[in-house]
Amino acid sequence: MSLRGRAYIAGAYEHPDRRLPDRSTPQIFRDVAAGALADAGLDLGDIDAVFCDSNIGGLSSLTVSEYLGVRARYLDSTDLGGSSYLAHVGHAAAAIAAGKCSAALVLLAGRANTPVRAPELPENGFEPIYGPTVVAEYALVAARHQYEFGTTAEQLAEIKVAASQHAQYNPHALLPDPVTVDDVLASPVIADPLHRLDCCVITDGGGAVVVVSPEIARSLPRTCVKVLGHGEAVKHAINGGGDLTYSPAVWSGPAAFAEAGLTPGDVDYASIYDSFTITVLVALEDLGFCPKGKGGAFVADGALRSPSGSLPFNTDGGGLCSNHPAFRGGMTKVIEAVRQLRGEAHPNVQVPDCQIALAHGSGGSITTRMGSATLLLGVADA
Numbered sequence: 001m002s003l004r005g006r007a008y009i010a011g012a013y014e015h016p017d018r019r020l021p022d023r024s025t026p027q028i029f030r031d032v033a034a035g036a037l038a039d040a041g042l043d044l045g046d047i048d049a050v051f052c053d054s055n056i057g058g059l060s061s062l063t064v065s066e067y068l069g070v071r072a073r074y075l076d077s078t079d080l081g082g083s084s085y086l087a088h089v090g091h092a093a094a095a096i097a098a099g100k101c102s103a104a105l106v107l108l109a110g111r112a113n114t115p116v117r118a119p120e121l122p123e124n125g126f127e128p129i130y131g132p133t134v135v136a137e138y139a140l141v142a143a144r145h146q147y148e149f150g151t152t153a154e155q156l157a158e159i160k161v162a163a164s165q166h167a168q169y170n171p172h173a174l175l176p177d178p179v180t181v182d183d184v185l186a187s188p189v190i191a192d193p194l195h196r197l198d199c200c201v202i203t204d205g206g207g208a209v210v211v212v213s214p215e216i217a218r219s220l221p222r223t224c225v226k227v228l229g230h231g232e233a234v235k236h237a238i239n240g241g242g243d244l245t246y247s248p249a250v251w252s253g254p255a256a257f258a259e260a261g262l263t264p265g266d267v268d269y270a271s272i273y274d275s276f277t278i279t280v281l282v283a284l285e286d287l288g289f290c291p292k293g294k295g296g297a298f299v300a301d302g303a304l305r306s307p308s309g310s311l312p313f314n315t316d317g318g319g320l321c322s323n324h325p326a327f328r329g330g331m332t333k334v335i336e337a338v339r340q341l342r343g344e345a346h347p348n349v350q351v352p353d354c355q356i357a358l359a360h361g362s363g364g365s366i367t368t369r370m371g372s373a374t375l376l377l378g379v380a381d382a
Contacts, residue, residue, distance in 0.1 A: 011040025081363015110326025167317025231255025
């Protein structure tokens with residue numbers, strides 16, 4: 001069943017604060033739900049489905065729907081790490097197309113110190129004693145990419161520079177100051193070859209979107225964004241025999257493009273999960289914006305730096321500079337894509353005549369097990 005045109009994003013809201021010491025996670029859920037509903041011109045009584053992951057603070061769609069007072073007839077707590085919320089938009093669109101619900105609230109909320117449940121994995125009995133960390137695992141990918149393809153630290157730094165150029169226009173960005181390639185390389189090495197400025201920020205906050213049926217979308221006074229295509233995929237450790245230089249975007253991207261009837265060349269704007277600079281580089285290749293191994297050359301010519309460049313990217317500053325709430329930044333990728341398609345991004349970073357946007361998320365670790373979700377979104381028909 002194709003999702004193209006079967007559902008629309010009617011409301012989107014990103015919590016403006018990056019530090020919320022006086023708000024609980026449930027209170028943040030209420031904040032972002034209220035913001036997205038107000039943006040859509042709906043209220044909680046119109047919502048009949050709730051989507052949120054189950055890994056932050058022990059909350060799930062069941063507990064969140066109870067807290068918000070939603071009489072839901074459809075719930076989903078799929079957990080794909082940081083890509084969960086992009087998957088949820090696709091799942092909500094599918095549920096709406098199947099008649100299971102008509103208006104879905106997709107939410108992320110949390111704080112930087114909110115406990116995230118550690119998965120019970122087969123290797124937990126022996127790998128953790130050697131001290132692997134998330135940044136060290138992505139550093140392995142960066143090192144391998146450098147070895148295989150000649151990618152340089154300067155090329156990786158270009159991704160951070162592009163994000164910082166955009167973040168200066170975001171009044172809510174945690175790191176609003178532009179940086180240079182030299183600044184990135186001068187920052188401390190956290191896990192060779194990744195420097196501190198190659199790593200995302202960690203923030204409090206969250207966001208929400210409202211996904212609705214075409215009938216509801218047509219009844220609303222505000223601009224809605226059409227869901228065109230959705231793809232999901234996972235990559236496993238393959239008992240240590242896998243290639244570190246690719247992610248499950250090699251499958252989720254083509255699935256989304258096929259459903260939408262589009263190609264990477266049709267994309268006007270890309271929101272790409274940026275937990276680390278290497279995360280972006282690998283995704284650009286895997287999603288088809290450049291050949292495998294050519295990501296370094298692709299970003300080195302400034303492709304990502306300008307809203308009128310060859311691939312405008314993370315124009316809110318992304319997770320590298322603006323917001324990465326509760327260790328999971330996929331929701332913000334959807335929200336900025338919606339802003340771009342509505343023409344509501346900051347004037348200095350608004351992509352001219354933005355018609356097609358890609359939002360892509362990843363979760364887990366690329367060296368062990370990772371989930372990816374890709375969305376293609378478009379301007380609603382007049």
